[in-house]
Amino acid sequence: xxxxxxxxxxxxxxxxxxxxxxxxxxxxxxxxxxxxxxxxxxxxxxxxxxxxxxxxxxxxxxxxxxxxxxxxxxxxxxxxxxxxxxxxxxxxxxxxxxxxxxxxxxxxxxxxxxxxxxxxxxxxxxxxxxxxxxxxxxxxxxxxxxxxxxxxxxxxxxxxxxxxxxxxxxxxxxxxxxx
Numbered sequence: 119x120x121x122x123x124x125x126x127x128x129x130x131x132x133x134x135x136x137x138x139x140x141x142x143x144x145x146x147x148x149x150x151x152x153x154x155x156x157x158x159x160x161x162x163x164x165x166x167x168x169x170x171x172x173x174x175x176x177x178x179x180x181x182x183x184x185x186x187x188x189x190x191x192x193x194x195x196x197x198x199x200x201x202x203x204x205x206x207x208x209x210x211x212x213x214x215x216x217x218x219x220x221x222x223x224x225x226x227x228x229x230x231x232x233x234x235x236x237x238x239x240x241x242x243x244x245x246x247x248x249x250x251x252x253x254x255x256x257x258x259x260x261x262x263x264x265x266x267x268x269x270x271x272x273x274x275x276x277x278x279x280x281x282x283x284x285x286x287x288x289x290x291x292x293x294x295x296x297x
Contacts, residue, residue, distance in 0.1 A: 127172065127218060127246070127256065130295030132164040135255060138291040141178055145266075146281035155185035164292050171215030174224060176288075178208045199272045205231035218243055224260065230269040237262050239288075246294070254294040261287050 141157040159182035163175040180202045183194055195202045212226040213236075224239045244257035265282045266272060272280060 126170055127166045128254075128294050129166050129168055129170075132166065132172075132256065132292035132295060134162045134164075135291040135293050136160075138255070138257075140289045142287045142289070144285040144287075145283075147279075149278055149281070153185055153190075155183065155191075158182040158184050162290065162292070167215065169215075171217050173215050174210075174212040174226070176210045178210075180206055180208060199275075201231070201271075210237070218258075228264060228269075230271070233269050235264070235268050237264055239286075249293075253296075255291050256294065257289070257291045259287065259289050261285070 139160075139162075141160050142154065143156070144152050144154050147153050157178045157180070159179040161177045164172055166172045180200050181195060183191055183200060183202070185191055185194075194200055197203065207230075209229045210226050211229075212224050214225075216222060216224050220243050222241050222243070224241055226237060226239070227234050228237045239260040239262040241258050241260045244259065246254055246256045249255050263283050263285050266280075266284055267282050
């Protein structure tokens with residue numbers, strides 16, 4: 119869904135700028151506070167076709183889970199929770215090409231451990247700006263939620279201990295394809 123005038127982007131494969139991008143999450147612990155963290159290793163594919171629509175995919179490497187507390191992070195990576203040995207990645211793929219606008223939605227599928235579920239991300243487009251090296255960068259923020267129970271993450275852990283709902287926030291910068 120588009121809520122404002124669409125943006126025209128250069129055709130081709132835009133490259134992730136990992137130094138200016140992040141994949142963040144928030145989950146409630148004991149129902150009283152939020153634990154915030156990030157995934158430090160991820161990839162994106164953002165390809166704009168001749169019509170101006172973009173196909174979008176992303177892969178998050180779950181062993182890069184990071185809350186700033188190494189003991190907690192190792193526990194979350196274990197078989198009891200994320201089980202990164204058996205489920206090393208979370209993959210997102212938009213179900214159809216999207217047209218970028220100031221605000222828009224991306225509907226896609228998230229796959230984790232062989233389970234695929236739909237998700238809709240609300241996107242705020244930041245625009246395109248020149249960078250110091252002469253390249254042009256585009257940026258956006260996308261937010262959404264997934265439920266850990268739908269992906270069999272920590273099935274024995276009650277939601278009073280760890281919320282079922284996990285909020286996701288992506289801050290992504292992409293580098294325009296070179297002509």
